[in-house]
Amino acid sequence: MFSLWVLLLPCLSLAPLVLAETGLEFPRYDGKDRVIDIDSNNYKKAMKRYNMVCLLYHEAIPDSKEMQKRHQMTEMVLELAAQVLEDKDVGFGMVDSRNDAKVARKLGLEEEGSVYVFKEDRVIEFDGLLAADTLVEFLLDLLEDPVEVIGNALELRAFDRMEEDIRLIGYFRNEDSEHYNAFKEAAEQFHPYIKFFATFEKSVAKELTLKMNEVDFYEPFMEEPVTVPDKPNTEEEIVDFVTEHRRATLRKLRAEDMFETWEDDVEGIHIVAFAEEEDPDGYEFLELLKEVARDNTHQPDLSIIWIDPDDFPLLLPYWEKTFKVDLFKPQIGVVNVTDADSIWLELDEQDLPTAEELEDWIKDVLSGKVNTEDDDDDDDDDDDDD
């Protein structure tokens, strides 16, 4: 019974207690169980019944009370999401990796603990923060079209402002163009993680210097796009190109795919930069990072993860403890993902390093000269490290 109440947590604004006004009531779990316990008998029916189905592939429920309760919590997140999205025709289910191994194989579920979303003939893996709001936002995005159409200069400005995201934009004759369709099919493969835009307007294409049937790929924080070669492009060409260029030189940690990003380490380490964009010092440091990223985007091994502490308040004190840094000011360091051992560049807030100084430090990281094993900045060249 208590489990029902767990669901209130995200809805526990004190609103109901203080608010005479209406209009901001957070959903409160109504006690109705919506999450289906998927098995070999019901999975086909379940998959047919909804416009979109969201399955948690979980490890066999263990005997330990602690693990059982944790599992229950996970179920609660799904129950609240299921209630909130009921009118959107989104179904939710749980697949047990031991009892339902067969079904899992049939559905192609592989990573225990991941959420798999089935939409039409596609399967999308959600490897982000399993909190109700993050999951619901992700699923709502998934309900939108994979391609946004840019119709005028003002809408183009919205596109220009999204420098944090990987974006593709193509110029096509019209909605019926076969090349636009290939583009749309490709977009489906990456939706909602990667943003796809299209325009049918000559004026918009001109501003983007796009020729007919041409597709440009914008890496996050880069000023100039890269054009997908050999237009007009097939779906496969676009998919391959995005897959190859997906890991950005500078990428922002996002709740909706934070674990996927973190797992994508470079030889066991991440270069991590903390910068609060809303803070003048943080903004200044971020601009410096962008400059360095632009100058070094050709380096395949370089991928800096930018974390805005504002996005993860609950993790901030944990990070400060784990990494032994003050996150009220900008920081950049190397984190060993296997043991979270880390080493951080000494930053003077009043006098940030120049782009050159930062690049030298990054070179030392990539060469192994700066590493998490010997925590002192010794000057003897131990280039044998790499």
Add this chain to the structure above:
Amino acid sequence: MFSLWVLLLPCLSLAPLVLAETGLEFPRYDGKDRVIDIDSNNYKKAMKRYNMVCLLYHEAIPDSKEMQKRHQMTEMVLELAAQVLEDKDVGFGMVDSRNDAKVARKLGLEEEGSVYVFKEDRVIEFDGLLAADTLVEFLLDLLEDPVEVIGNALELRAFDRMEEDIRLIGYFRNEDSEHYNAFKEAAEQFHPYIKFFATFEKSVAKELTLKMNEVDFYEPFMEEPVTVPDKPNTEEEIVDFVTEHRRATLRKLRAEDMFETWEDDVEGIHIVAFAEEEDPDGYEFLELLKEVARDNTHQPDLSIIWIDPDDFPLLLPYWEKTFKVDLFKPQIGVVNVTDADSIWLELDEQDLPTAEELEDWIKDVLSGKVNTEDDDDDDDDDDDDD
């Protein structure tokens, strides 16, 4: 006992299950109770013990099991926040409005259900979403200085980008200036809800056309600031000016003060605009709103609340149901805050209204011609409405 587990909810990323890497572990409640049950015997000691104390003033715990559990959930949010912020020397407590009426009076607690933060000689009321991450982010902001110093042109750009927020910026000789101190004292009164900045650099002041000891007030989304009259200003002059100009013509709904904003209705109604900034149509509509707000900022009765659906995924389906609108596209309407009855302007996504058309509609709203009572756009002037 179950209560301990409730706390896991925000931390229930599946991370521990799927992640070989470390570095993103969300805090998990350790079972230690940190929230103090405040009473007349312990409150003085509690207030002294911490750098900052965060008290929930709650209604007497009712007999109904449902309300008790809801109360328990609220306590959980505080417990998780207390654990996360332990090293920041932030204390947490609960004050019962019946059993501890005396203490509440002594501490000046008034609104049941509000969280009051005691920092030095100040009391700050938190009237936002009581979720652990929102509360923790709020308290972390509160630990920062109330005035941010802008030292160069790049940091100034960070300031320029914050058009969503009310900002003040002053130019002073140096940190020891008495006028800077008055400014700082004023900032304390509004921290962290309203952002205060200062510069000691002639070059920065020049760009802002600020004279020595002059303070400019920036209303959200306005291009030009208003100068606080009669420089140099006393703390009181600045406080009075901010208090008078606080309600913006266009204001964004924020989790940290969403209920305070919603309670600040204009004669029982809100003009509410939904626009997803990340969406081209939403961005286009938002730009239109800004234009209208700028043209009408002189109207004291006009205050449009902009809601970005991305910020409140859990509320989106509720709003769609309550207001009977499709929030995958921009919307603007009038909401009666007492019954959430509403009426919405017909918008054609492909062909948004002109600023003039939108202004005419807003005039009709302010005149009462468009209202939530007669849901049809009749043309006969019933100006006696207002």
